[in-house]
Amino acid sequence: MQQKRKYNIGKTYSPLFVIPGFTVYALFFLIPVFIGFYYAFTDWNMYLDEISFAGLANFRRMFTHRVTSLAIKNTLIFSMVTTIGKNFFGLLLALALVKTLRSGNIIRTIFFTPSILSYIVIGVLFSSILHPSGLLNDTLSLFGLSNFTRSWLADKDIVMYTVSAVEIWQWTGFHMAIYLAGLLSIPKGLNEACIIDGANAAQRFIHVTIPLIVPTFNVNLVLSLIGGLKVFEQIYILTNGGPGSASQVINTQIFEAFGNGEWGYGTAINLVLFIFITIIALTVLNLLRRKEIEL
């Protein structure tokens, strides 16, 4: 404490020290981003020699384009479903594993492993598991549940949920780890005091655990929301947007636009996604901040 105070008195570094870092940041991030904003309003594509200002044409096209609207809808479905799933199962796992001591670490590692696998591995693995004559359907038929077999990745009505389920499977362990950290930081004394006062497990969970893990919950929620909105690899590898365009998301649309040489249009979709994420993330963060309590 004493040392900290010593540094604060009259010994702050000159703000000029920010300049080198800021220059690099501005040069390689800020300036390109703002130039990008400009190109979103042009007709820049690989077939034209001159770039000209196109006003809001790209945005108009985006919101009238059938597939892009579908992609926005799919992205929202994906981020909602995965956010709920990852947090629900992550919290459940964390609560189950916070107590076990000996085998705990091994089990935690097992649950955490999927999140360190690359999307390619997951994609190849689940493409064959979810194939109409793959492991999942075969297992279902084996137990006499053939009514429940589906073409998981080829049925337009369920493909988004299938991909979401794979995503939840992969990242639950990661969110479990964050929840575990939050749960372990709750002072033991509080729970012990409650036990002495005669509170049961449910009461302790609602009145002690939940309020104290709200900050952890916020981190998890925002991470999974942003992750969901930015979805690309999962879709690209598992379905490539198919069948037809049933599982197109915003980022696969951007990828396609750039691939087609429609750079202005691609940048425009990207800008919308950026604004989208910023608004959603900031709103959620602000709403939840208020619920946090300081110990």
Added chain:
Amino acid sequence: MKKLITLSICLLLIAAYAYSNGTEESEKKATLQVILNQTWNKPSFEPGLREYEEANPNITIDLQVIPDEQFSSLLKTRIATKQYPDVYLDNFGQISQLYKVPELLVDLGNESWVNRLLSTDGVKVDGKIYGLPMNGTPSVQGFVYNKDVFENVGVEVPTSYEEFVAVCEKIKAAGIAPIAVTAKDNWTIGMWIIEIMPQVVMEKANIWTDLNTGAVRYNEIPEFAMAISRMKELVLDKGFANKDFLSTTYDMGNTMVAKGEAAMVVQGDWACADIAKNFPDANVGMFPFPIVSNPRFTSGFTPAFTILKESKNVSEAKALLEFLASPEQMKNIANDWGYVPAVTDVQVVLNPWIQDVVDNYISKGQSPIPEMGVTSIISIGELAKNATNMLTGSMSSDEVMTEWQIYFEEQATIRKLPGWN
């Protein structure tokens, strides 16, 4: 310490500079990036390249084989980000739809092999030659069918849509999937599109010029709507497709036809060659897609080797093409693909299915008509994707044509094509 590090880095850089200069003076080592999609990496192609590497120790060939589904988007991305390969193998018609060929590719008109080509029509833009074609006559596209299945079920090759439906009914009744639909590979749905669309408007003169310049619209032509709705009828309403066709790939479809699990598949003649390679006993032939009466084969597919202008090794790449154009390599290519050789000094025995097509159709004056990949100025990828959407049940056949018209107008306008300002 710092000085020491600086000094050693300087020395290292000087050494590297000297070294790079030295090699340049003696002999230039070059790595040629050759890029193609997986289905086109035929058995004798890579051994040929390795042979070339051995004969030319200065050349390393970096063969990049890309999965079919990702090939064109990956390549477009690489060109957009200026990460150019040196040699690029693709359907020349597609290249000229997607890019400005004179700006992208090296003019190969002065190469020594040009005089030996059987035909240069498939690789020309504005009278200049930009590619080394792999076939002397473009591929023929239609139904590839298992002759034994037709014989066992007791049906003849149909020549009208009504006959075709009747044939399919009989095959279906015999417990065999009449048509293998391979929608997991979207380009195979594109094969349906490029074959049926030009056929339904065969009788209309200048129709494609009018469409390309915006004088008429796709969704105003009832024949197109009919073609697309017949596609839906065959696959969905009448159920002539195999089970799980949305998860079936090109290779799986070929296997089904070869084994007699399916009777036919919409493809080009290369599929016959692929089937013959893996299933030498399979008895396959081809007939034109009977979407209308007196159907015709379509064609226009000319795979060609091209060199990118931005390549740093243009002369080395030209030397590689020279090698690929040698009679021996051309013979390998023709045999691998089952093609009429691209050069005149190579003779191969025509495959039975090509001989069939020549005897039964071409010699009787029914030569193939240009496929939609050639007739349309805009690549039909989006139309194929929406046709797949229709096959999943999420679009109607009318919507497919309306969406295509919107997309077509949009693309033609942003490219400022003639007639679209």
